Amino acid sequence: MKGLNFTPKPDMQKPMNIASLVVSVLVLLLVGIMRRPEYKIHTDIDFSFLAPLHASINALTAVVLFFAFKYVKERKLDLHRKLINLALVLSALFLTSYVVYHFTTEETRYCGEGVIRYVYFFLLITHVVLAGLILPFILITYTRAYTGRFQLHKKMAKWVGTLWLYVAATGPIIYLMLRPCF
DSSP, X not given: OTTOOOOOOGGGHHHHHHXXXXXXXXXXXXXXXXXXXXXXXXXXXXXXXXXXXXXXXXXXXHHHXXXXXXXXXXXXXXXXXXXXXXXXXXXXXXXXXXXXXXXXXXXXXXXXXXHHHHHHHHHHXXXXXXXXXXXXXXXXXXXXXXXXXXXXXXXXXXXXXXXXXXXXXHHHHHHHHHGGGO
């Protein structure tokens, strides 16, 4: 494909699809059990420093995704590919840190009142639901590009990318709204 210094790997389609499914299921299971009190890990290490790190990683991911979308529209496909790879690495780093935090740290309850409380819970619920649902679609969209199925990639990437950007951008907003409650 013009503007792309990359050789698609069509023979990787099936193993990557299987890996996408396995990773998605494992992540959903992990996130599901990390909130349960019986699975809390008690340690002398205070992991509360991770909360602002999560917000920072999410904010950086949102910026990276914004530029990835900008560059794909400008047909700067190598830059787009590199930024998407970076966004995936940042998301994996976020997820790892997030899981460690929630297995070791008590949940902070939102303390705001009035209309802002409804705004917070709207953002939180849409963020959490979309974050839970979007992972397999991110991985499938990535696999489609990696294996050279660019038309299918393009169709999916329009809505998957928008939702991924929403999740990444709302993460820091939710943290800032929750911050006075820590």
